[in-house]
Amino acid sequence: MAESSSSVRGFAEAGADLSLVGVSKRFPGFTAIDDLFLDIPAGSFFALLGPSGCGKTTTLRLVAGLEEPTQGKILIGGKDVTNTTSYQRPVNTVFQSYALFPHMTILENVAFGLRRRRIADAEKLAKEALDLVELAHVASRKPSQLSGGQQQRVALARAVVNRPALLLLDEPLGALDLKLRRQMQLELKDIQSEVGLTFLHVTHDQEEAMTMADTVAVMNHGRIEQMGAPEALYELPTTSFVAAFLGQSNLFTGDVTDSSATTMTVGVAGVGIVVPLDRAQVHRGVVTVGVRPEKVTLHREKPSGSNRTVIGPGRVTDASFSGVSTQYTIAVPGFGDVTVFAQNTSLGDHARPGDEVYLSWSPEHAFGLLDHPSVSSGKFVADTDTGSLVVAEREKLEAELEES
Ligand SMILES: Nc1ncnc2c1ncn2[C@@H]1O[C@H](COP(=O)(O)OP(=O)(O)OP(=O)(O)O)[C@@H](O)[C@H]1O
Ligand SMILES: [Mg+2]
DSSP: OOBOHHHHHHHHHTOOOEEEEEEEEEETTEEEEEEEEEEEOTTOEEEEEOOTTSSHHHHHHHHHTSSOOSEEEEEETTEEOTTSOGGGSSEEEEOSSOOOOTTSOHHHHHHHHHHHTTBTTHHHHHHHHHHHTTOGGGTTSOGGGSOHHHHHHHHHHHHHTTOOSEEEEESTTTTSOHHHHHHHHHHHHHHHHHHTOEEEEEESOHHHHHHHOSEEEEEETTEEEEEEOHHHHHHSOOSHHHHHHSSOOEEEEEEEEEEOSSEEEEEETTEEEEEEGGGBSOOSSEEEEEEOGGGOEEESSOOOSSSSEEEEEEEEEEEEEOSSEEEEEEEETTTEEEEEEEEOOSSSOOOOTTOEEEEEEOGGGOEEOSSOOOTTOSTTTTOOOOHHHHHHHHHHHHHHHHHO
């Protein structure tokens, strides 16, 4: 008997919690996921953010049931699904390497899952889903007659139309140009709040993660380094990796020389940098402190009589104007290169390369990290090439699709 569409929607309305409990995935000679704990509440938009090779796709494949964990448990809606097959999980995935049925029209591609489940108004629902991604006008074409970005949106429609309790998105916007990408980000967010599903979105684009998600988890080497609301992660990073991967940070390392009930002072090149204790992960010994570039102010003269932290003089080595703001690089003896973002709110009086300037910030914007930046640390550490794996994954998917 045909399942009615309202019951499909009913299934979806719930959205489901997802929990990973101590999950590890070891490939021969390589640990891709290391003792991962993750709780994603029902109905939330959760982003997994990290550099190439950190284990994002592997995490999704584990949740989707395409990969078996070496250790640990996976729960969906409170139910242990660790030992179930991918077909038994209320999960749909939009893969990094999407694959459409080449011999079917776009509409047939989107309706495929519904038809297989013998849902009566499959075609109507598929049309609605195509409307959602603004591709109703290409419904009768074949995938090869679409651009890469359009195909990616079809893949999205095909997943959303099934109203899975949990939708896994692996870089679903990767092939789109910047403008379409921004537009699709907003649309995806709308779709998510409209249908109330739980979204687990994987990306290495920090801006995308911050715009779209309620909660962002920053992943590095198969582990979650920090997790929280985008603003919280940005304003108070706890590790040097997060401080550098999510936005930019100026980091300075020195000894804690003094502390009070609420603050500590870190000595760097003879300057006492004050950090609130509740914004510091470590309160004694050698500590790395940071401040975001937009929190730093440039001064022509040494500012006096304020309770701001002041460093300098330094010399402007670079000034790049980007319309709304100017990014300055200032070489400050003992502090290295310091980056400053200044909003272009006043006419004239911009600092130029060669100018001597002082820098200041309010102590409440400083943060103290758990660790220190390693020499090799940067945005693209561990840039393991996963390209060949993506190709392999795509070939496997295509084979699976051909069979079904
Ligand atoms: N089947 C496999 N056999 C061996 N190693 C694997 C396998 N699959 C993944 N890996 C390794 O596990 C690590 C994580 O891979 P994964 O595909 O999860 O990365 P990712 O975070 O999705 O990266 P990207 O942003 O490049 O897509 C990589 O170092 C990769 O080389
Ligand atoms: Mg990946």
